[in-house]
Amino acid sequence: MNAVLTAAAFCITACVLLKIISSETPAVKTVCAIAAACLVMIRFLDSFLSISDSLTELFDSAGLDEEYLRIIFKALGICYLTQLGCDICRDCGESAIASQLELFGKAALLIVSLPLFSAAADMIKTLLMI
């Protein structure tokens, strides 16, 4: 609860500062926005670390393969990175670059999750055999 409050205050302060410098030095403004985004994300990921341990335990108790959880985490990481990159590009007004990055992210996600598709296909195959 307190962490969210801190993050909100941080973001609002950053926004006000960005507004002040945006008209005079747009380049520095962009860098400042990237810095603010990175700092908030680092803090979020630190708190996410505690969730990931309990998530692993939950997966273990469900008797599912550890490999699947790793794939899910990898996909989540790709999504975060792609979203951050796209948003920064869009803030700079470069929507063409942003959509290319989006495409790249989609392809990477597909490559990472390909083993899951083949596992699902195998499962269907065994079900049909029975």
Next chain:
Amino acid sequence: MEIDLIFKIAAVGIIVAVLVQLLKRAERDEQAMMTTLAGLIVVLMMIIAKIAELFDTIKTLFGFY
């Protein structure tokens, strides 16, 4: 979260803006442009460590090897 870093970057932005205005009034446009560039590089050097930290965190947390 280190709000100091954001304050620092904003301060650099404001100082660069003032310097650019002064230099433009003194009709030294090239130096004004160089000042902008210098400010940008200084700010980039400030945040490059943070970006590296973010990428490292993502790498270790989400298992990119």
